[in-house]
Amino acid sequence: MQKLLLLGDEAIAQGAMDAGISGIYAYPGTPSTEITEYVQASKFAKENNIRSTWSTNEKTAMESALGMSYAGKRTMVCMKHVGLNVAADAFMNASITGVNGGLIVVSADDPSMHSSQNEQDSRFYAKFAMIPVLEPSNQQEAYEMAYFGFELSEKFKLPVMLRITTRLAHSRAGVQTMPLHKQNDNSLPTDLRQFVLLPAIARRNYKGLLNSQSGLEQESEKSKYNNYFEGKDKSLGIITTGIAYNYLMENFQDKQLNFPVLKICQYPIPRKQVMQIVKECKKILVIEEGYPIVEEMLKGYQEAGTPVIGRLDGTLPRDGELNPNIVAKALGFETKTDDRIPEIVKNRPPSMCTGCGHIDAYVALLQALSEYSEGRVFSDIGCYTLGALPPYNAINSCVDMGASITMAKGAADAGLIPSVAVIGDSTFTHSGITGLIDCVSDNSPVTIIISDNFTAGMTGGQDSKALGRIENICIGVGVHPDHIKVFKPTKKNMDEMIQVMKEELAYQGVSVIIPRRQCIQTMKNKVLVEKVKELGL
């Protein structure tokens, strides 16, 4: 046991390894990426055969984890919040199958959308699936919840969600570790039909899930992570969830806190403590990081008609991340009001790196498209999304991973011809292939640009499952080899690129153009450079 200085993400990874996981499954996504990377870099993980390579997407990760759990081992699956949408089918049904070896699903939410398309709150998914949630308020709890979460999962034979938000994921603090738990032995489920969700079995399992709810609630009520702090002043009761507790306490560093406080970090909501604070206090302030989920439920719990304030009535902002000042305002404290930044300070948005191959691909595409009306480029999620910003203004959509190809298809179906999709290599294998099959089966007039840089650049250069496989995949799903064009996106090749793009834009069927050049941020990755050489790319 030792004291380590860890990011919230790293604390979770360390907790899971100390709890004896046999594998971790994930697709990268800010702010969850560092959990898996920590395991990948760990000597301990290597020595103990903890598998940790990246999965193709969140759904394959979730399903692989479920398989490992079936075989009796402890496992963790990690994703960013929108990744849970991709994994949702497997996730929802995993609460019906239940688990064998302990299974923790980490979903990392991103309130204020620091690097995401939305700020959805994963706790809704857990409630939907009726499984317990652990939501740490600090790095030590993040470690412990990963460590103890497997016991909870194995006790109730259910997946457990560990929900964090960006701030905790990417904040570092000292963490005290716990004694190492050895990995589970292989063991099959006692009922070999537990995972067979035929209606008759699913109905039985679902009843079991419903029946376990009161046990889960009791577990929350006695959880050491849900705390009721008595207070003399009952004019207000304060409920916090997860990291919001810290922002409350920050406001009482030099003041006495006399209100009763209920700190919730484990769900389902501990009904007993909630009823107690509602009964005792004249008014309830709910402070939660994310959607007002507890606040809404509380309005339903109400007996005495105690007013509940929080994000829904404007006491706290309805959207965005909390901070100490926002919470101070909700408490009626005076806060620093002068938040003006001198006018001279200009915005500095993120941008593609100078020399990035995506840039050359966009320059060529814009040229090739100049003879058509604008508004026909459907893009996707990755560094190339930054082509939306000046000076390129090159794309017209960025919705969810893989949507470029299918949206281009839909638009072409509607008569917008040619329609163009721009997608990265990692995103292509994540969710682009199925859409490409749709295009091929309809022979849709779409031009698909797979900007191949051998990596998931946006999230920091993780391995791409597409490496060395893109042409074969395209041919395999039925794209005609004559309409698969590969070139190196450089200034020198500009004329050739424009010419090829023009031809393919004019073609009335599916064409795939692959501008191919390594992401310059990964040039130091010797293993990748070697592999690229070996594959002759």
Place this chain on the structure above:
Amino acid sequence: MKTDIVLAGVGGQGILSIAATIGMAALHSNLHLKQSEVHGMSQRGGAVQSHMRVSDKEIASDLIPMGAADIILSVEPMESLRYLPFLSKDGWLVTNTTPFINITNYPSIEDVLAEIKKFKNHILIDADKIAEEFGSKRSSNIVMLGAASPFFNIPFESFEEGIRKIFGRKGDDIIQINLKALRAGKEFTEKNR
């Protein structure tokens, strides 16, 4: 005693190496620490900040409240101004003077420096030049940390120890260069505050 620091810069300028050294220094002095970083999207040439809190007492929030920071430590002059709302009345603004220009509407550097000088507690230091003088441009971030070190409630020896830990694997030469950088920054502030 606490010290709240906002670290500022542009993605790719390596403010996290400063954060890591402060972290080690805090650990060496047996202090509590919370350090919130920005990863992901904003790394690509965008504005980046890190909130760093060091205290002998337990720390509640990972984020520094507005108007409460003791130090803004910026490796880029315009970026130092972006976080002014966080600085306390008596706080110190310590910034490198070398601009990082990756936007077309970057203001004139004279105007930026004039704006910084409006704030009474400021240290303007050409860390790149100082680092270059002893032959290691790459240690300019550590010069910056040295320049801010007198405003921390952490003994200077702990920073030196932090350097030894952080750069330990890179060999004694690198350690010595960075210790020099740290001291050069500190001396600059002592002469110019």
